[in-house]
Amino acid sequence: MEQNEFMEAIMYVNGVRRVLPDGLAHMTLLEYLRDLGLTGTKLGCGEGGCGSCTVMVSSYDRESKTCVHYAVNACLAPLYSVEGMHVISIEGVGHRKLGLHPLQESLASSHGSQCGFCTPGFVMSMYALLRSSKNSPSEEEIEECLAGNLCRCTGYRPIIDAFRVFAKSDDALYSGLSSLSLQDGSNICPSTGKPCSCGSKTTSEAATCNEDRFQSISYSDIDGAKYTDKELIFPPELLLRKLAPLKLGGNEGITWYRPVSLQNLLELKANFPDAKLLVGNTEVGIEMRLKRLQYPVLISAAQVPELNALNVNDNGIEVGSALRLSELLRLFRKVVKERPAHETSACKAFIEQLKWFAGTQIRNVACIGGNICTASPISDLNPLWMASRAEFRIINCNGDARSIPAKDFFLGYRKVDMGSNEILLSVFLPWTRPLEYVKEFKQAHRRDDDIAIVNGGMRVFLEEKGQQLFVSDASIVYGGVAPLSLRARNTEELLIGKNWNKCLLQDALKVIQSDVLIKEGAPGGMVEFRKSLTLSFFFKFFLWVTHHVNNVNPTIETFPPSHMSAVQLVPRFSRIGKQDYETVKQGTSVGLPEVHLSARMQVFWSICWLAEGP
Numbered sequence: 001m002e003q004n005e006f007m008e009a010i011m012y013v014n015g016v017r018r019v020l021p022d023g024l025a026h027m028t029l030l031e032y033l034r035d036l037g038l039t040g041t042k043l044g045c046g047e048g049g050c051g052s053c054t055v056m057v058s059s060y061d062r063e064s065k066t067c068v069h070y071a072v073n074a075c076l077a078p079l080y081s082v083e084g085m086h087v088i089s090i091e092g093v094g095h096r097k098l099g100l101h102p103l104q105e106s107l108a109s110s111h112g113s114q115c116g117f118c119t120p121g122f123v124m125s126m127y128a129l130l131r132s133s134k135n136s137p138s139e140e141e142i143e144e145c146l147a148g149n150l151c152r153c154t155g156y157r158p159i160i161d162a163f164r165v166f167a168k169s170d171d172a173l174y175s176g177l178s179s180l181s182l183q184d185g186s187n188i189c190p191s192t193g194k195p196c197s198c199g200s201k202t203t204s205e206a207a208t209c210n211e212d213r214f215q216s217i218s219y220s221d222i223d224g225a226k227y228t229d230k231e232l233i234f235p236p237e238l239l240l241r242k243l244a245p246l247k248l249g250g251n252e253g254i255t256w257y258r259p260v261s262l263q264n265l266l267e268l269k270a271n272f273p274d275a276k277l278l279v280g281n282t283e284v285g286i287e288m289r290l291k292r293l294q295y296p297v298l299i300s301a302a303q304v305p306e307l308n309a310l311n312v313n314d315n316g317i318e319v320g321s322a323l324r325l326s327e328l329l330r331l332f333r334k335v336v337k338e339r340p341a342h343e344t345s346a347c348k349a350f351i352e353q354l355k356w357f358a359g360t361q362i363r364n365v366a367c368i369g370g371n372i373c374t375a376s377p378i379s380d381l382n383p384l385w386m387a388s389r390a391e392f393r394i395i396n397c398n399g400d401a402r403s404i405p406a407k408d409f410f411l412g413y414r415k416v417d418m419g420s421n422e423i424l425l426s427v428f429l430p431w432t433r434p435l436e437y438v439k440e441f442k443q444a445h446r447r448d449d450d451i452a453i454v455n456g457g458m459r460v461f462l463e464e465k466g467q468q469l470f471v472s473d474a475s476i477v478y479g480g481v482a483p484l485s486l487r488a489r490n491t492e493e494l495l496i497g498k499n500w501n502k503c504l505l506q507d508a509l510k511v512i513q514s515d516v517l518i519k520e521g522a523p524g525g526m527v528e529f530r531k532s533l534t535l536s537f538f539f540k541f542f543l544w545v546t547h548h549v550n551n552v553n554p555t556i557e558t559f560p561p562s563h564m565s566a567v568q569l570v571p572r573f574s575r576i577g578k579q580d581y582e583t584v585k586q587g588t589s590v591g592l593p594e595v596h597l598s599a600r601m602q603v604f605w606s607i608c609w610l611a612e613g614p
């Protein structure tokens with residue numbers, strides 16, 4: 001394989017070009033940044049769960065010829081994984097001298113920081129959202145982008161309040177009022193939605209209204225210039241640069257390979273059968289750092305085009321195994337809009353499951369193949385791949401490919417039907433058929449960014465015979481109840497051929513209890529709770545399917561309205577809080593809601609805590 005004979009490994013950090021020397025394959029992006037003195041990015045949990053190490057990565061997507069911006073956890077990102085990319089840390093967003101970014105200003109003035117440790121991470125998640133959105137984000141998108149950031153002292157209310165001002169407003173709320181005058185004689189402006197003197201009656205007339213909806217924040221203490229004039233651009237050098245393979249070393253004999261074609265990757269796999277393949281490194285990184293596993297040869301498959309391919313055709317969707325989970329979510333959202341509703345029941349189930357899968361920073365780097373091949377017994381997605389009749393395409397070092405149904409791929413605890421000379425190439429998800437329904441389930445301690453206690457994927461394919469519906473095929477799969485994602489085979493068998501009615505529900509609930517056995521003392525604990533979850537998931541599935549088929553065939557017996565909450569999706573609520581407190585003037589700041597003195601430093605400054613390493 002042609003290696004990086006002529007190529008120097010580089011990246012940009014906050015607009016500054018950096019040559020990446022050989023010998024740093026053991027290093028994370030976080031360690032590198034902090035070694036540069038950029039200590040605003042923090043090391044919190046070190047496993048992608050708290051968001052205090054969030055930075056924004058910008059890369060050039062050669063396929064769409066656009067720059068993409070996304071938040072990542074620097075604590076898990078291997079340094080060389082951002083080769084050829086631009087990394088913006090909190091120090092590159094806004095600065096006391098250059099002026100705070102409006103996000104930073106808003107967070108500081110809304111009392112959104114207390115100890116300040118998590119603050120840069122929150123700013124970076126929100127910054128990446130703003131830079132990657134064409135329009136102002138919705139409040140739901142803001143909440144979603146912050147799901148991977150934890151705060152332990154300030155509280156989320158002031159943080160969300162600080163960022164909510166960047167959300168789009170519902171213009172319809174205001175345009176309906178466009179002809180109304182307030183009692184004091186002034187108008188509601190259809191453009192800004194605020195009392196205004198521009199006199200416009202319609203949104204288009206008001207387009208020129210220069211009374212901003214959100215008062216612009218003073219951006220620079222020094223020259224008052226608008227912040228957008230100072231936003232770091234994507235370095236032109238990186239637009240022109242050709243993607244080339246890399247081979248770089250690190251401590252303890254680690255070698256990092258970055259193949260850029262499937263052929264390169266398969267050759268490497270043939271030469272180094274024990275090499276560890278990685279993409280997002282969100283699992284391998286934890287194995288190496290926290291579990292101290294050693295992988296001397298690392299092959300980053302993230303940039304292999306064949307593993308990132310997308311193919312939507314008449315039978316379904318085929319996605320490359322290195323596709324990031326956030327890309328998968330975008331793809332599913334797109335096809336759900338474009339395809340007939342009955343074809344996308346499985347896609348909708350994946351959308352709901354992915355919404356609550358880890359945090360945004362993880363989903364931006366973790367790939368489909370990483371989740372499948374880790375074969376975690378609590379994987380949120382594997383029960384769904386199994387239930388929705390997905391097929392996995394495996395390729396060996398000689399280029400021979402084979403397909404295996406997802407339901408047969410998982411063999412035991414973190415054990416899959418794949419040899420050491422094979423890799424997962426792609427995943428095929430068939431469209432669902434009329435009267436075929438797929439549903440996801442997940443119960444965790446908290447909704448956002450948490451591992452499931454029990455999860456599941458269920459599918460039923462119904463057939464109409466006269467006025468009745470019979471089960472032609474079914475898949476019932478649970479996670480979190482066994483060492484692997486578990487098919488409830490006896491339940492599946494019981495369902496097939498049965499009439500879809502309340503007797504079927506009662507019979508299935510009985511069989512599930514013997515089909516899914518969680519023994520006393522089983523890993524994970526909470527045995528009774530987990531058992532009851534397996535039953536309640538099926539109960540919800542029954543109600544949900546019944547509700548849907550009732551829309552198609554109203555003769556099917558339905559259920560009382562009091563059960564409707566079981567079939568409704570859980571939205572991501574926009575959290576609104578209010579705090580009332582008495583201000584007691586004592587001649588000092590004590591008791592007054594004043595912005596604390598460190599706030600403006602915490603939102604940009606590389607504060608280094610005494611307990612922190614460099």
Ligand SMILES: NC(=O)C1=CN([C@@H]2O[C@H](COP(=O)(O)OP(=O)(O)OC[C@H]3O[C@@H](n4cnc5c(N)ncnc54)[C@H](O)[C@@H]3O)[C@@H](O)[C@H]2O)C=CC1
Pocket residue numbers: 047048049276277278279280281282283284285286301321322357358359362365366367368369370371372373374375376422423424425
């Ligand atoms: N750290 C965290 O907070 C979270 C971690 N995860 C984990 O993230 C993983 C998702 O993916 P990545 O970060 O991209 O995984 P990764 O790069 O850490 O790789 C995970 C495993 O999958 C294997 N693998 C990846 N692609 C493969 C392919 N095409 N063929 C054969 N083997 C392949 C790797 O060799 C490795 O054993 C999941 O395994 C999940 O368990 C998920 C949510 C949160």
Ligand SMILES: O=c1[nH]c(=O)c2[nH]c(=O)[nH]c2[nH]1
Pocket residue numbers: 356357358371376378379380381449450451452
């Ligand atoms: O499938 C998963 N979903 C998660 O939400 C999660 N979180 C985690 O650490 N691992 C996993 N795996």
